[in-house]
Amino acid sequence: xxxxKLTDLTKSYGPTEVLHHVEGEIxxxxxxxxxxxxxxGKSTLLRMVAGLETVTSGEIAIAGRRVxxxxxxxxxxxxxxxxxxxxxxxxxxxxxxxxxxIRKLSKAEINKRVEEAADILEIHQYLDRKPRQxxxxxxxxxxxxRAIVRDPQVFLFDEPLSNLDAKLRVQMRLEIRxxxxxxxxxxxxxxHDQVEAMTLGDRLMVLNxxxxxxxxxxxxxxxxxxxxxxxxxxxxxxxxFLPATAEEDGLLLPSGIKLVAGxxxxxxxxxxxxxxxxxxxxxxxxxxxxxxxxxxxxxxxLHGTLSGTDHAMVASVSGHVSAEMGTVHRFAxxxxxxxxxxxxxxxRLEA
Amino acid sequence: xxxxxxxxxxxxxxxLVLGVIAIALPIWITFVAATHDAAxxxxxxxxxxxxxxxxxxxxxxxxxxxxxGTEGAPVWLxxxxxxxxxxxxSLGKIAISLLSAxxxxxxxxxxxxxxxxxxxxxxxxxxxxxxxPTFEVVANLGMxxxxxxLSIPLIASATATFMFRQVFLTVPxxxxxxxxxxGAGPMRFFFDILLPLSRTNIAALFVILFIFGWNxxxxxxxxxxxxxxxxxxxxxxxxxxxxxxxxxWNIIMTxxxxxxxxxxxxxxxxxxxxxxxxxxxxx
Amino acid sequence: xxxxxxxxxxxxxxxxxAPQLAITLVFFIxxxxxxxxxxxxxxxxxxxxxxxxxxxxxxxxxxxxxxxDAFLRTAVFSLLVAxxxxxxxxxxxxxxxxVVRGAMFYRTLLIWPYAVAPVLAGALWVFMFNPTLGIxxxxxxxxxxxxxxxLNGNQAMALVILAAxxxxxxxxxxxxxxxxxxxxxxxxxxxxxxGAGPGRRFFSIILPLIxxxxxxxxVINMVYAFxxxxxxxxxxxxxxxxxxxxxxxYKVFNDGFVGLDLGGSAAQSVVLMVLVIAMTIVQFRYVxxxxxx
Numbered sequence: 001x002x003x004x005k006l007t008d009l010t011k012s013y014g015p016t017e018v019l020h021h022v023e024g025e026i027x028x029x030x031x032x033x034x035x036x037x038x039x040x041g042k043s044t045l046l047r048m049v050a051g052l053e054t055v056t057s058g059e060i061a062i063a064g065r066r067v068x069x070x071x072x073x074x075x076x077x078x079x080x081x082x083x084x085x086x087x088x089x090x091x092x093x094x095x096x097x098x099x100x101x102i103r104k105l106s107k108a109e110i111n112k113r114v115e116e117a118a119d120i121l122e123i124h125q126y127l128d129r130k131p132r133q134x135x136x137x138x139x140x141x142x143x144x145x146r147a148i149v150r151d152p153q154v155f156l157f158d159e160p161l162s163n164l165d166a167k168l169r170v171q172m173r174l175e176i177r178x179x180x181x182x183x184x185x186x187x188x189x190x191x192h193d194q195v196e197a198m199t200l201g202d203r204l205m206v207l208n209x210x211x212x213x214x215x216x217x218x219x220x221x222x223x224x225x226x227x228x229x230x231x232x233x234x235x236x237x238x239x240x241f242l243p244a245t246a247e248e249d250g251l252l253l254p255s256g257i258k259l260v261a262g263x264x265x266x267x268x269x270x271x272x273x274x275x276x277x278x279x280x281x282x283x284x285x286x287x288x289x290x291x292x293x294x295x296x297x298x299x300x301x302l303h304g305t306l307s308g309t310d311h312a313m314v315a316s317v318s319g320h321v322s323a324e325m326g327t328v329h330r331f332a333x334x335x336x337x338x339x340x341x342x343x344x345x346x347x348r349l350e351a
Numbered sequence: 352x353x354x355x356x357x358x359x360x361x362x363x364x365x366x367l368v369l370g371v372i373a374i375a376l377p378i379w380i381t382f383v384a385a386t387h388d389a390a391x392x393x394x395x396x397x398x399x400x401x402x403x404x405x406x407x408x409x410x411x412x413x414x415x416x417x418x419x420g421t422e423g424a425p426v427w428l429x430x431x432x433x434x435x436x437x438x439x440x441s442l443g444k445i446a447i448s449l450l451s452a453x454x455x456x457x458x459x460x461x462x463x464x465x466x467x468x469x470x471x472x473x474x475x476x477x478x479x480x481x482x483x484p485t486f487e488v489v490a491n492l493g494m495x496x497x498x499x500x501l502s503i504p505l506i507a508s509a510t511a512t513f514m515f516r517q518v519f520l521t522v523p524x525x526x527x528x529x530x531x532x533x534g535a536g537p538m539r540f541f542f543d544i545l546l547p548l549s550r551t552n553i554a555a556l557f558v559i560l561f562i563f564g565w566n567x568x569x570x571x572x573x574x575x576x577x578x579x580x581x582x583x584x585x586x587x588x589x590x591x592x593x594x595x596x597x598x599x600w601n602i603i604m605t606x607x608x609x610x611x612x613x614x615x616x617x618x619x620x621x622x623x624x625x626x627x628x629x630x631x632x633x634x
Numbered sequence: 635x636x637x638x639x640x641x642x643x644x645x646x647x648x649x650x651x652a653p654q655l656a657i658t659l660v661f662f663i664x665x666x667x668x669x670x671x672x673x674x675x676x677x678x679x680x681x682x683x684x685x686x687x688x689x690x691x692x693x694x695x696x697x698x699x700x701x702x703d704a705f706l707r708t709a710v711f712s713l714l715v716a717x718x719x720x721x722x723x724x725x726x727x728x729x730x731x732x733v734v735r736g737a738m739f740y741r742t743l744l745i746w747p748y749a750v751a752p753v754l755a756g757a758l759w760v761f762m763f764n765p766t767l768g769i770x771x772x773x774x775x776x777x778x779x780x781x782x783x784x785l786n787g788n789q790a791m792a793l794v795i796l797a798a799x800x801x802x803x804x805x806x807x808x809x810x811x812x813x814x815x816x817x818x819x820x821x822x823x824x825x826x827x828x829g830a831g832p833g834r835r836f837f838s839i840i841l842p843l844i845x846x847x848x849x850x851x852x853v854i855n856m857v858y859a860f861x862x863x864x865x866x867x868x869x870x871x872x873x874x875x876x877x878x879x880x881x882x883x884y885k886v887f888n889d890g891f892v893g894l895d896l897g898g899s900a901a902q903s904v905v906l907m908v909l910v911i912a913m914t915i916v917q918f919r920y921v922x923x924x925x926x927x
Contacts, residue, residue, distance in 0.1 A: 052528050071642075073534030085525030089547040098543070099533030359832055363729045370726040371743045374803060377758040378746065380769065384761070396772045447654040454650035457640050466651045473662045476907060477861050483890040483899055484665035484672070492660075507657040527640075537641045566751035568865040569887070584751045588869050591757055600761060607754055614749035622742060626808055 002063045002076075002153035002186045003028045004049065009058035011044055018044055019210045022058070029184045031177070033201030035191055035233075040207040043158055046190045050079050050156050063153055073102075078147035079156040083163060084139045086131040086146070093127045096146045110149075117148040120179070137168045144179070155180070157189040161196065173199060194234055198222075206230050228270060228346040231339055237275050237301060237314050243343065244271040251338075254309045257285050260335040265349055272339035275301070275316040284332035288313050290323045302329060378611070384604035385409075392600040408605040426606060429583040432498075433565055434613070436582060439502035440564030441557050444511050449553075452515035453541055457527070473509045486573050496577040505570060511556055518552045519545065555628030558621050562614045583610040666907065672900035684897075691901035700877065701885070701902070708881040711795060712859035719799035720851055723806030728836055730807075731814040741811065748804035752862060756869030759797035783871065787878030790871045794879050797870060798863045806851050813847040814840060853917045860909065882906060 004026040011019040019041045026032050034042045047053040049060055051072035060067050067075045086095050093114055100110045118124045121141045131139055140160060147155055157176070161169045177200055180187050191197055197204050198218045206213040206221065206229070214226040218234075225231035231239045244251045246265040250258035253271070276299075278286065287307035294301040300321040306313050307328050315331055323329060340349040380399070384392060387402035413426050424432075454460075455467055485504055494500030522545065530540045546553075571582050581589075587610060590603045618625050673691050675684040695701045730740050747755070762768050763783060771781035783790040817840060825835045864883050867873060873880035873888060880888070886906065890899030 047528075050528075050532065052531065071534075072528075072532045077532065079529070079532050081525045081529065083523060083525055085523065085529040087526065087529075087544060098535075102534040102539065359732075363732050366729045367726065367733070367740050370722070370729070371740065373722075374744055374747060374800070377755075377762060377800065378750075380762055381758055393767065395767060397767055397769055399769070447657065450650040451654040454647035458643070458647035458650075459640050460643055460647045463647070466655060469658055469663065470651075470654060472666075473658050476662055476666055477910060481662070481665045481669055481903060481907070482887060483896070483903065484668035485661055487668070488661060488665055503657060504661040507654055507662060512654065537644075537646055562749050566749075566754075568751060568753045568868075573891070584753055584865075587757045588753055591760065591869060600767070603757070604761065607757055610754055611750050614751075615746045618746060618749040619742060622745070625745075626812075629805070629808060630812060 004154065004186060004188070005059075005061040006049075007059040007061070009045070009048065009060065010056050011041070011048060011053065012056045017056075017210065019048075022212055024205060024212065024215055026186060026188070028186055031180050031187045031189065031200060031202045032205060033189045033191060033197040033203075034205045034207060035194060035197035035201075036207035036213075037233075038192055041210040042190045042192075042207045045207070046156055046158055046188060049154070049188060050077055051075050073099075075154075076152050077154045077156055078150045078152040079158065080143045080147050080160045082159040084131075084143040084160075086139060086142060088131050091128050091130055092123065092134075092142050092145075095131070095142060096149050099146070099150055113149045113151070114145075117145040120148065120182075121145050136164050137172065140164065140172055144176070148179075148183070153186065155185050155187040157187065159191055160189075161191075162193075169196075176200065195236065198234065204234075206233060208233075224348065225272075225339065226348050228272070228341045231272050231341070231348075235274055237316060239272045239274050239339070240278075240313050242271045242273075242306065242311055242313075244269055246340070253286075253306070254311055255287065255306050256308070257287075259285055259333075260338070263340075265340060268343050269349060270341040270343045270346075272341060273333055274337065275314040277333055277337040278315040278317075278331040279333065280315075280317055280321075280329065281332035282330055284330040286313075286331045286333065287328050288315060288331065289328050290325060292325070293321075293323050295320065304329075381604045381607050381611070384600050385608045387601055389599050389601050397600075404601065405605075408601050409609075412602055412605040412609065424578045424581050424586075426583065426586070426609065428579065429581050429586050430609065430613075432501075432580060433582040433584060433610070435498055436501045436567065436571065437561050437564035437613075439498060440505050440567070441560035443502060443506040444508045444560050445553060445556060447506060448508055448511035448515050449546075449549075452512050452519055453545065455512075456516055456519040457537070457540075470507075470509050470512050473507050482569065482573065489574055495574050496580050498580075500574045501567075501571055501580070501582075502564070505564070505567065508560075511560070514552065514556060515549065518549050522548055551624070551627070554621070555624040557628075558617055558625045559628040561617055565614050586610075669900045669903040669907070672896055673904045674897075675900075676897045687897075691897045692905075694898065695901055695905070704877070704880050704882055704885050707791075707879075708860065711791070711798075711863075711879075711881055712856050714795050715798045715802065715859040715863070716852055716855035718795065719802040720806050720848070720855060722799070723803050723810050724848075726803075727807050727810035727814055728840070730811055732832065737811070737815075741808070744807050745804045747801050748808075750801060751865060752798075752801060753865030753869045755797050755801045756794075756866040759793060759800070760870050763793055783875075785875055787875055790875060790879050794863070794866055794870050797866050798859060801866075802855060802858055806855070809847055809851055810844065813844040817843050850917070853913055857910070857913050857917075860906075860913075 004024075006022050006024045006026075009019060009022040010017060022045060024032075034045060036042045044053055048055055049062075051067065051070060051074075055068045062075060062077070072079075086092075087098065090098065096114050096117060097110045100113060105113075114127070118127055121144060123138065123141050123145060126134060126138055126142070131142065134142065143160065160176070161172055164172060173196060176189075189200055191200075198221075201218060203215065203217050204221055205215045208229045214221055214230045216226075221230055221234045225234060225239075228241065232241070242253060244253055244259075246252075246263050246267060246269050247258075248266075250260055251263065251269075251271060252258055259271075273286075288302060288304045289307045290302050290304040292303040294303065299316050299318045302315045302317065302321070302323055304313055305311060315329070341347065342349055380397075383398055383401050385408050386405040387398055388404045388407070391398060391402060451466070451470060455463060489495060489500050489504060492500075494503070526544055526548075527540065530544055535543060566584060567582070568584055568588075571580075571585050572588070575581060575585070583606065587603070587607055590606060594600065594603055674686055674688055676687050676690065726740075726744060730737050730744075733740065750758075763770050763781060765771050765782040765784065768781075774781045781789060783793045821839060821843075822835060825839045830838060860881075861883055863881070864887065867879055867881060867884050871879040873884050882902065883906070886899055886902045889895045889902065893899075
């Protein structure tokens, strides 16, 4: 049983605070992805859990035990690094066995574990090679193998796929997920790639500027983003935002059009609409003047501005659509799929 | 190269061969002198082509009386002294530099920068400029006429420390993090990870330092008065002085040849490491 | 400077730096400060007592024509050694980098003088120029040149310069060759397309591009000529005839160990230290600038 509890966790370098009062509970066997733009503090948070960074204040507990003061090796964790950090002068086998040797496990036990891990990852034929003789994907597997042999309570992944090419990344993503489900080990995975985050995580922790913006399942994040940041970060292409005024008889858009009535809010709001929720409708209220068309095959992206304004808008339409530059296309949107945010606090306004 | 004109190619090789001849000439003449007997070496002009007495000269130099008229140590003992001094200096320098570079790069401790600067200062003080007071220190410590006196004062080296510092800084941080997660302590990390990762740098530095140690002259000249501690490089000077009375150039040049062979052998056989060591330590 | 990640604090780092620090303190810092201290003292004629005289030793040096001559002589000697060895090395490297195959072969043949001890280099050249037996005086005789460096100060100087430069050619050659080989081939090709022949390319493209190496080597060669040529001088001329080849390092040794003028020798040591420190700083400035490239 290894649940992880982060309580009021803060990290400062000198006077600069880089992580602010992070709270979070991770259940046993759960796969958590920490996602955010570069510099948001996601790697720092992971390294604090690993014991590679000190904790300024707050507490990290693994399996109910406070680990703030413990050395990394005493926390019963394993970590996969972005550049794999394989020891270049040791063979694959020695790389995997090194930690076990330090823990003074018996030769037989070490061998057994290495063989088991090699079976799982199908890296038997590389066991006696040096890391430099392996391809990127193979190194990635070895790095995971090194984590598996330790049989830890927690796996930590620090952007492990960012050095691979796009195709391999998708494949390894699936493998990591399958492996984690099979072993059932609590995992924390850091990435800046929102697609990776959505596909891998049981739950996602979105970090921005050292603050936790939202912590929830991928669907929660997509359906009910807690802030403008999360709304813009999750989903591709990114959500459209328009300033709007909520009045009694509907939402007044900058183009002068009124949208749906019956909202509880009044006053200035920020309206969010996902491109894929804009439905082509000749009588629809939202008019977009098309400036550029991107044909993606399965769907088509129409880039332009809200007609009569210079607010950029994107619509994603399924199938092939041809559109001339400068023509105006009209769209409708279901009221339930609209997101409203407070322009001041950037937080979600509940309808 | 860009164009392929036979004439320029020939000129290029001609100039290079000329250069090689000019550079190699002194060594060739040494070799030739070591292959003739004493009588031939007193006739003008001296030979430019090898003779047949190399073996006799080697025998006399290495195991015989050596140069008559000097009460020196046997040459094989000098060779041994030189080897001992060169090995102690090079291995000693490598060992203490590795340790101090490790401390400076991988630990944060009070007075870290003080230590760094104290080591840095040694870069600025070659033995030649502080020769007299250093001699006094060694004399007071009773280290005259000993291998320790020959080697230890030359062991502290900022150059080697800097080079290892440079090497350690290029080792990715993740190596240490990974080792810490694996449970390796500092010394374990040092021996299991850091040393194997720097082994070519260590070898390259060894080549440079071996030559540096073997070729030491002024320092051994000062602190060894006992002939049994004479190094081969020192002995040449004594022989030159003796040559003013009785010129036995065949023996002198055989000795010179013996003194040159070990460092030249090291340079040529480990040329790649040597070039790497040279360009890295001085950068 | 320091790794982002490091080991937790413990007494261990002190143990690790202890050997180097101990040796540095005992054999570097202590003697150097002794030299400083002694440079302010004058010992009486019997070595029984000494008197603190502030800068009198330095003033005496400044007033000593022999010392000033040695200073000037050292400057000339160093410049000539640097110019000769760097010039030859530059020429050879310029030809060697044109050779596609075989550059390494020539390198092998050109680098061994580096391995020869200075005093041995001196011995080889003294042998070749031995006035009665040597090969070179024999040939020089045909040109009517009477070679005897035991009597002729200029000839003695020429001989130590030759020996010192010979030993250093290998080192300069390696650095020049490496610098030339690091010039992108496309730059040379572009110049060739612009119509520059090999000679012109060497002077207008290669030479300017390797000028940082030239500056670096100049400093290194000066330091070499200043301090590491002791063995050559000692073997070839012992500073003579007269004092025509007595350079500063040789004078420190001579005045201290032979003349037993401790205060004066210490003052000379201090002057030398200042010189080394100045050259080291110049060299480090250069290294810093090179990093920015």
